[in-house]
């Protein structure tokens with residue numbers, strides 16, 4: 093018998109960035125962060141998790157090809173073993189008989205197959221969607237129950253930090269934690285749900301879909317070791333910005349939300365430059381998008397769009413529904429996409445810009 097569950101999880105894009113680990117074993121951050129879950133977008137991971145006594149070992153397939161040895165990686169083990177520890181017995185809904193006991197789950201191996209619907213490792217937070225989908229699929233498979241709120245996010249965080257924020261929709265904060273010795277307080281929590289400020293849109297500008305040169309994990313470790321600016325940011329800056337952005341979200345104040353989002357992206361990339369040797373994630377096109385957004389906002393006399401960049405050159409532009417067409421027109425004027433009628437697609441299918 094094979095037990096199986098399939099789920100999908102969206103990516104999330106941070107407005108207040110996570111950069112730097114406080115504890116590399118538990119994979120916990122040096123500061124809080126906050127993101128939007130892009131739950132209407134195509135940027136998702138779809139994951140099937142199966143368990144059976146007939147499987148001889150744990151195996152993982154990514155986009156159709158097997159990742160040999162990946163099932164023994166610490167990140168993968170933390171997710172599988174973490175969720176399995178919270179498994180409940182599986183009951184037949186008709187006969188009320190126990191089909192799988194908690195002990196049976198422990199004896200089974202798992203097969204995991206995951207698909208990304210977007211370029212992997214191009215700085216579009218694919219690991220966030222990937223590990224969130226892995227944890228969500230395992231929760232479904234094992235019928236797992238949390239022993240405290242946020243426990244699943246603490247497990248996903250050990251897969252990839254940013255993944256903990258993708259388990260919830262809407263605006264999600266990841267509280268750094270650290271009061272508890274086992275870091276069980278380093279969890280994600282919803283600040284506002286997806287219905288709260290439904291006018292917010294994200295326009296993803298793919299500047300390059302090449303794999304990034306410096307992985308987030310490696311980059312942030314060098315930054316923690318060498319950047320004094322990063323230490324200052326974690327100690328003095330982020331907590332103030334978390335307050336500002338959480339208030340802006342609650343009040344639906346795009347002016348305040350957009351400004352702090354842009355400033356935090358800029359500071360994150362400044363800490364990358366302050367890292368020794370420096371890390372360059374943004375390129376000339378990224379920087380020209382920054383200038384375009386500022387010129388647009390200056391022309392409008394208000395903040396209508398806010399850019400943010402993760403560990404890669406691609407821009408995510410946050411805006412409001414009422415400005416999307418104007419923003420797309422502007423972006424497509426300066427960066428024409430030859431093969432695609434993005435504007436027409438948007439008018440016909442609003443879901444494509446999440």
Ligand code: DP6
Pocket residue numbers: 105106108109110111119125217219220251252253254255308309401402403
């Ligand atoms: C720039 O979550 O990919 O996107 O925990 O090592 O897997 P690991 O790092 P990861 O880092 C994401 C960094 C970021 C900012 C953010 O999403 O907050």
